[in-house]
Amino acid sequence: MPPSATKLLLIGLDCADPALLQQWIDSGDLPVLQSLRERGSWGPLHSPLALADDATWASFYTGVSPARHGRYFFHAIEPGSYRSPYWQENHLQYPPFWDALSAAGKRVAVIDVPKTPLSRHINGIHVTDWRVHGRDRPTQSLPAEISAELLSRFGEDGTDCLSQRPWLCDAMALAEENYDEFIGILARSVDDKLTYAQELLKQGRWDMFLVVFKEAHCVSHKFWHLLDTANPAYSPAFALRYGNSIKDIFTRLDTAIGTLLETAGPDSNVIVFSDLGMASNYTGNFLFDEILRRLEFKRLSKARRVKRQSLELALAVLRRLRGKNNEVGSRRIRLFYPLPNGEQSGAIRFNMAGREPNGMVHPGADCDALRAYLVDAFLELVDPESGAPLVDAVLSSADIYPGPHSDRLPDLFVMWKRDRPIYGAASKLIGKFRLPAPRIRTGGHIANGLYCFAGPAVVQQAQAMPASIMDLAPTAAALLGHPLPDLDGKPLPACNSCDVAL
Secondary structure (H helix, E strand, O other), X not given: OOOOOOOEEEEEEOOOOXXXXXXXXXXXXXXXXXXXXXXXXXXXXXXXXXXXXXXXXXXXXXXXXXXXXOOOXXXXXXXXXXXXXXXXXXXXXXXXXXXXXXXXXXXXXXXXXXXXXXXXXXXXXXXXXXXXXXXXXXXXXXXXXXXXXXXXXXXXXXXXXXXXXXXXXXXXXXXXXXXXXXXXXXXXXHHHHHHHHHHHHOOOOOOEEEXXXXXXXXXXXXXXXXXXXOOOOOOHHHHHHHOOHHHHXXXXXXXXXXXXXXXXXXXXXXXXXXXXXXXEOOOOHHHHHHHHHHHHXXXXXXXXXXXXXXXXXXXXXXXXXXXXXXXXXXXXXXXXXXXXXXXXXXXXXXXEEOOEOOOOEOOXXXXXXXXXXXXXXXXXXXXXXXXXXXXXXXXXXXXXXXXXXXXXXXXXXXXXXXXXXXXXXXXXXXXXXXXXXXXXOOEEEEOOEEEEEEOOOEOOOOOOOOEEHHHHHHHHHHHOOOOOOOOOOOOOOOEOOOOOOO
């Protein structure tokens, strides 16, 4: 291998739906990815159950499960309190794998991995929150002057900018008058990142070069309805004009991948991957708190119901006087309460004795009975009009995420069915009700992505080889001759050089 070559090139396509990738690879519309698939190994890339991009990206860059790294959303859970503040660097409980590579003397470039803290001791270059969806903070870098240079050369991000309200890629539906502006910004965003990444790659001598593109994520959130004629937001006129917008961004990304591969050199190993997929954003989260309140009142005695109502009245008065919601006070008086989470699932936290300050649910039999009650109650929910079930599954975090930091995760996840819009809920326990549905973005996260792995270290595979998002960190480390112990992921099985240095 030439001394200037990049040993490992990792390219992330944030939330590029794997079904669309497969479809357009098969049709030849993504020729670069088609070539990678034909000459290497590929397969589905499993993401953490019931969680979306925050937990998935943290599992990627740590190589461990959410019960070990402690990140479930862009809000954090602070054990011993009722607070769920915005996520900060000190909430991360496991270090990114490139910190260990840097300490071992490997030269690395890490550009825009979402949901990650800025490394303080990178052996190379680290850029965070420049062109990412769902920024944690303003653009930062090491060396520090790079972030100022990027903003000076390319300007601020017009879709996920912390200094602007509203953002074009926020949680709400995109206004039709912003369609052209939005697509133009995303196209320039791909080009900006490609320009900068190519400049860095040309410096050579990178052991690992890692860059993530966000544009598939944003365009899928906002334009998914134009791929789904059953979506209530579908418009034939707008589909005729903008229906290829997602495909156009995917093909632009495919071209960018080709440019980066050419710049890195033919002897580089390359992994291109997406972390999650997308589907129509049908969710019952806007009904969730009301459902939980009704289910809790069914568990309370008449005396406790009267006491609860008086406490909630007092909180409502305080809320009026202070002009803000007393979330902590509300959580203190409940058996269980909702936590902020992505639209794919509702998240529940028990007010647990010995864990929360005013814990009301005792561990053991008391908690087990309450968990079983909630599981059954949510599985009984139906649409008030059609009678169709609303919930696909109710998952216990203790079962799927055992680990030292499981207390930083919700206790239950209610997975909504995604086959039709949700407008109300009904069951024998809660009765029947409807609420006005918010006008949210039309594409929502679903589990699992896709990877393609090619290069001198790869055994070609004719069939799909499933892997986990947690497998990419140990694969990268082993390829660079520095295996990392104590990770939950394992090197990809197609890697025939993962026990020796390149």
